[in-house]
């Protein structure tokens with residue numbers, strides 16, 4: 837039985853690992869398998885190409901058609917956050933350049949970040965609905981085979 841301090845530390849560690857899973861596009865259940873065959877989101881032909889199942893623990897990444905429509909809400913939140921950050925940078929450093937400059941700057945920043953935010957939105961959406969299972973990760977690490985699809 838864990839006491840409150842251990843529970844807080846444990847919860848914090850899980851949150852940190854889920855955060856890392858979202859940032860680095862890893863499977864939310866095992867945190868080992870890659871969500872995308874090509875991990876570089878800036879290879880634009882492959883940006884939207886995603887594994888159907890986790891190559892490590894076999895989690896179904898798209899349990900129903902249209903599952904990732906919800907990721908658009910996450911993407912929308914990203915866009916708002918980036919827009920606010922760009923506006924603050926504009927307001928603090930480039931205010932005298934004018935509104936057109938701001939709009940061009942915002943468009944360029946959003947376009948440059950789009951492949952990464954697209955994938956990160958999907959990763960966050962998957963993390964909303966899939967619980968991290970450390971025992972599966974442990975099993976995968978001890979078996980240490982590249983495609984341990986026997987863990988389900």
Ligand SMILES: [Zn+2]
Pocket residue numbers: 863864865866867868869890891892893894895
């Ligand atoms: Zn997995």
